[in-house]
Amino acid sequence: MSDDEQNDEIENGHISSSLSPLYMVQNNSSDDDEVELVGDFNIDLPTSHRYLGKLNNLGGYTLFDDGEILNLLGIDTNTLVLPDFTLPLIFDNPHEGSVMQHFLKKSKVFVLLCTHYSKPSEFFEYGVIMEAFETNVRDGILSLKARGRQRCQIISEIKPLSERLQTVLVKVLPEHMATSPLADTQLYTLKKKKPFFCEDYADMKKIRKYRKYHVAQFTYPDWLYEEYEVCYFVKHILEGLKKCFIMEFVPKDPLKLSYWFIQNYLLQYQERLLLLQESTVLSRLRLEMKYLKSNRIMMCHSCLQCIAEQQHIIVLSKDGIQNNFVNPSGHVFETITVSDAKNFRLVGRPSRQFSWFPGYAWTIMQCSQCKSHLGWKFTSYTLTPKVFYGLAISCLVVRNETGSREDNVTF
Numbered sequence: 001m002s003d004d005e006q007n008d009e010i011e012n013g014h015i016s017s018s019l020s021p022l023y024m025v026q027n028n029s030s031d032d033d034e035v036e037l038v039g040d041f042n043i044d045l046p047t048s049h050r051y052l053g054k055l056n057n058l059g060g061y062t063l064f065d066d067g068e069i070l071n072l073l074g075i076d077t078n079t080l081v082l083p084d085f086t087l088p089l090i091f092d093n094p095h096e097g098s099v100m101q102h103f104l105k106k107s108k109v110f111v112l113l114c115t116h117y118s119k120p121s122e123f124f125e126y127g128v129i130m131e132a133f134e135t136n137v138r139d140g141i142l143s144l145k146a147r148g149r150q151r152c153q154i155i156s157e158i159k160p161l162s163e164r165l166q167t168v169l170v171k172v173l174p175e176h177m178a179t180s181p182l183a184d185t186q187l188y189t190l191k192k193k194k195p196f197f198c199e200d201y202a203d204m205k206k207i208r209k210y211r212k213y214h215v216a217q218f219t220y221p222d223w224l225y226e227e228y229e230v231c232y233f234v235k236h237i238l239e240g241l242k243k244c245f246i247m248e249f250v251p252k253d254p255l256k257l258s259y260w261f262i263q264n265y266l267l268q269y270q271e272r273l274l275l276l277q278e279s280t281v282l283s284r285l286r287l288e289m290k291y292l293k294s295n296r297i298m299m300c301h302s303c304l305q306c307i308a309e310q311q312h313i314i315v316l317s318k319d320g321i322q323n324n325f326v327n328p329s330g331h332v333f334e335t336i337t338v339s340d341a342k343n344f345r346l347v348g349r350p351s352r353q354f355s356w357f358p359g360y361a362w363t364i365m366q367c368s369q370c371k372s373h374l375g376w377k378f379t380s381y382t383l384t385p386k387v388f389y390g391l392a393i394s395c396l397v398v399r400n401e402t403g404s405r406e407d408n409v410t411f
Helices: 003-007 094-106 188-193 201-206 208-215 222-226 230-241 254-264 269-277 281-292
Strands: 069-076 086-091 109-113 126-138 141-154 165-172 296-300 306-309 322-326 332-338 344-351 361-367 373-379 387-392 396-400
Touching: 069 094, 069 126, 086 094, 086 322, 086 332, 094 126, 094 141, 094 165, 109 141, 109 165, 126 165, 126 269, 208 222, 230 254, 230 281, 254 269, 254 281, 269 281, 306 387, 332 373, 344 373, 361 387
Parallel strands: 069 109
Antiparallel strands: 069 165, 086 141, 109 126, 126 141, 141 165, 296 306, 296 396, 322 332, 332 387, 344 361, 361 373, 373 387
16 A cells, blocks of 8 residues: 555544544454354344444333423434434543443433434434443443434424533324225225225235225225325335345334335435434335335445445345444444445455454445545455445435436435
8 A cells, every 4th residue: 555545534534543443454363363254144243233342231121102202312423223223332432431321320212313414513303212222331431232212303402412412302203103095984884894904915905896895985096095005005115125135124014114214225315314204104105115216326425426336235234234333433334235336446454353244354445536435345255245345324425316416415
């Protein structure tokens, strides 16, 4: 590597080894002492975040009543985590670690805040209530894992405590499950004798002849009402996801699927936040089916050079293609895995220290044109796949191939 390359500065503190061991050249013999993993990569491993070391289980599962008002600690990580998904955190700043431990003693619950898509200096009106379920303090550094629980709305001015910690008043949002559009249109006797509603689309096809009795009083055709049934959208979204995802891990439940889609599908940041604020499962699924129809590419955040295409996305975690990981400096990266990438260069030598994918060595990726940080190349001599790429979403722009340049929204 040339002197110029050694002196290049990559955003988010990746060059300085004192700031980010995810860039450090690894000469530590501990890598060689690690148990070698062989065969197909175990996609359960990334979700365990083993690189954090052994954490203590806090236990419990906290859910709040719909509409409840809470005064909680807020954390800004520049990432988005939906209910049922995991956020790893490291606090190497003594002040922030102390504040976080103080709050954890009173409550395991905090709020994940999101930067507004059009006003970077402000927070978005909606966030996600998180609950810490594993934690540990080692050498003065606090490590923890938290899981998303419920959506919430910010209802008061945010009061900063540190660079990424705040106190905030939030309102717990309900999850309205849409009922059938035919639910309140018929006499009870007709509903009892002629079924009209079911949770599975295949079952709905079986009772289509009975549904015609219910829509006979209206001028619209019976098929139109199918497009306002939750199961209709679940069916079409699941079919659309088959080309990119291992369907074994894609939930069939409408609410969970609506969250899974936001967490995993290749969406623009604005699209994700707009989905987060949708008040019903039906409205969320309808919008997601619209997004599913567009083909997308990933480009460098700084110079808009194409880095990867949607067809190259691969699943290397049972949580999906996008996972949140944290480096030893506390920077959280939402990372998407792809089998192929282009227009990049590698910086430094491969290292297995603090690897997010056990058994793989990582190497920093830079844009070949503007030298901006893009993510990491992961390699292994013994695991399959032997090579893949973890792209940092904060370093990318997602564009609809059919859209205009003005439609681009940065993560």
